[in-house]
Amino acid sequence: MERAVDSVFGVEKETKQIFAAVTLCFFFSGTTGLIYEVLWTRILGLVFGPTVVAITTVLAAFMAGLGLGSYLFGGIADRNAHPLRLYGIRNASSQWSSSPPGWFVRRLQGTGARPPR
Numbered sequence: 001m002e003r004a005v006d007s008v009f010g011v012e013k014e015t016k017q018i019f020a021a022v023t024l025c026f027f028f029s030g031t032t033g034l035i036y037e038v039l040w041t042r043i044l045g046l047v048f049g050p051t052v053v054a055i056t057t058v059l060a061a062f063m064a065g066l067g068l069g070s071y072l073f074g075g076i077a078d079r080n081a082h083p084l085r086l087y088g089i090r091n092a093s094s095q096w097s098s099s100p101p102g103w104f105v106r107r108l109q110g111t112g113a114r115p116p117r
Helices: 002-048 053-078 083-096 102-110
Strands: none
Touching: 002 083, 002 102, 053 083
């Protein structure tokens, strides 16, 4: 009897640990997305100036990416047997593709654009 109780509590503990790990991953994913938004706003601020245009461009691109990703891959996510693995792959690829490329930053440096004061 005690073994059965111990195994039940062991599974419950493992489930809590998995839940905590997934929650932590969601937190860091959101934090990384927010950091990228701020980064792109600053970079585009060098081009457009620290205006509403730079912020609107970043926000529109972010929302368009969410909508397009949901439209294109929503059905795939619903049918996938391993949703956490798919989320990890999607998250890694979107973070990689949203980092500002070095050539873009170097090109901005050559335009004479200065950071806002």
